[in-house]
Amino acid sequence: MDHVRPVPDGAPERAPSGGDPARLADLLRRAALGDEAAFAAFYDATSARAYGLALRVVRNPAHAEEVTQEAYLDAWRSCTRYDSGRGSAAGWLLTIVHRKAVDRVRSVEAATTRDETWNRETAPTDHDQTAEAAHASLDAARVRGAVATLTDVQRQAVELTYFGGYTHTEVATLLDVPLGTAKTRIRDGLIRLRDLMGVAS
Amino acid sequence: MSEMDIHKLTGAYAMDALDDLERARFEQHLAACDDCRAEVAELRETAALLSETVTVPPPASLRASVLAGISQVRPLAPEVSTSPTREADRPAARRRGWVPFLVAAALALIAGVGALVTQPWAPSDDVERLTAAEQVLQAPDAQEVHVDLGEAGRATVTRSKSQDRAVITTEDMVSAPSGKDYELWFIDGDDIVSAGLMPDDPDQTVVLDGPAGSAGAVGITVEPDGGSKQPTSDPIAVFDLTEAT
Numbered sequence: 001m002d003h004v005r006p007v008p009d010g011a012p013e014r015a016p017s018g019g020d021p022a023r024l025a026d027l028l029r030r031a032a033l034g035d036e037a038a039f040a041a042f043y044d045a046t047s048a049r050a051y052g053l054a055l056r057v058v059r060n061p062a063h064a065e066e067v068t069q070e071a072y073l074d075a076w077r078s079c080t081r082y083d084s085g086r087g088s089a090a091g092w093l094l095t096i097v098h099r100k101a102v103d104r105v106r107s108v109e110a111a112t113t114r115d116e117t118w119n120r121e122t123a124p125t126d127h128d129q130t131a132e133a134a135h136a137s138l139d140a141a142r143v144r145g146a147v148a149t150l151t152d153v154q155r156q157a158v159e160l161t162y163f164g165g166y167t168h169t170e171v172a173t174l175l176d177v178p179l180g181t182a183k184t185r186i187r188d189g190l191i192r193l194r195d196l197m198g199v200a201s
Numbered sequence: 202m203s204e205m206d207i208h209k210l211t212g213a214y215a216m217d218a219l220d221d222l223e224r225a226r227f228e229q230h231l232a233a234c235d236d237c238r239a240e241v242a243e244l245r246e247t248a249a250l251l252s253e254t255v256t257v258p259p260p261a262s263l264r265a266s267v268l269a270g271i272s273q274v275r276p277l278a279p280e281v282s283t284s285p286t287r288e289a290d291r292p293a294a295r296r297r298g299w300v301p302f303l304v305a306a307a308l309a310l311i312a313g314v315g316a317l318v319t320q321p322w323a324p325s326d327d328v329e330r331l332t333a334a335e336q337v338l339q340a341p342d343a344q345e346v347h348v349d350l351g352e353a354g355r356a357t358v359t360r361s362k363s364q365d366r367a368v369i370t371t372e373d374m375v376s377a378p379s380g381k382d383y384e385l386w387f388i389d390g391d392d393i394v395s396a397g398l399m400p401d402d403p404d405q406t407v408v409l410d411g412p413a414g415s416a417g418a419v420g421i422t423v424e425p426d427g428g429s430k431q432p433t434s435d436p437i438a439v440f441d442l443t444e445a446t
Contacts, residue, residue: 031276047263048259051257072271073267080279081280088249098249107433107434139253142253163255165217183210184209187209187210187244188212191212193251200243
């Protein structure tokens, strides 16, 4: 099957930064035992990425705060079920954040469809030049470098999916390509990033 | 979708880009496919790295809210695995354990209390619920609407105006995506009223909560666990009772 790939030997295990992955996993383990201070430290190490991601997807700062708060409450509730053997603690948290952010934009859209009088209360905020630049880090540069090697369609497909919160069907429509192509570009793009950044499970 | 194609959904799944039904179906596949599970784990990790490029420190007040929030919430009991065998059969439902069942049971209890107040003579145990379903299904004025959800299963809503009740019967219905429940709705023009949650079970017969006599349609949406007061997503199925036979 073409989706099976040998894991390269000695590939460095990469995880979203903001703290050493082992430390973050340890903080979650302590949180699972009820240690709120450990969870606070986990929050401090991850909140800029969690909030930044939520903000990028939902755009509205108040909504982004709600999404981030809900995600951390979920993380606290389910930290007893986090398994460090299955992925990094930051990756685990950001998966929760992303899911909640996407649910938020889609439910807002569903509400809009049902209620014509509903008004989108915010214009998209332009955070590209300000906060993002200010917090650019070496890791961010490395990720940007990897993203820059994608083909245009791969990059657009990945960004529309991850940051835009669109479904693959919507991405296909936006990029004016067949669904099968969108599906493949999304996966190929991610796989290329995975290999460039040495993410191993 | 062919079995070969479904493997290619790992990327879209890892970035939450599947719609609710595709997601439910892919999770069913995932439980039985080690390769896809490994790939999804790696691609999620990869996608999370993208957040490095958009970091923004949150307002300080958020920290206080989060910490105040967690102090009032008990972490879930860990998953205690007594059997290491893989859950190939109905994964999502099992993985989620019996929380959705408890929610459904709690709702049934609430409905039962309501019935007690307004109709103290009406028994409200399980036998009665089964009987209620049969009463609707066998009513002389029963109307049926069938919806085929493709690979996600099939469902039929039967409504009896004389019984003022409706029943949904499902066949091969995929479990709701993890963290979600199917919720039923009575739709009467602009008026949408919850008709309860649908337990995760591929083949089942459920009596909808509430009077069904005047409903123009019944809808199913995918909602966060425990359901919502109003639908938060577009319906995955709508049963138009005005066209019922």
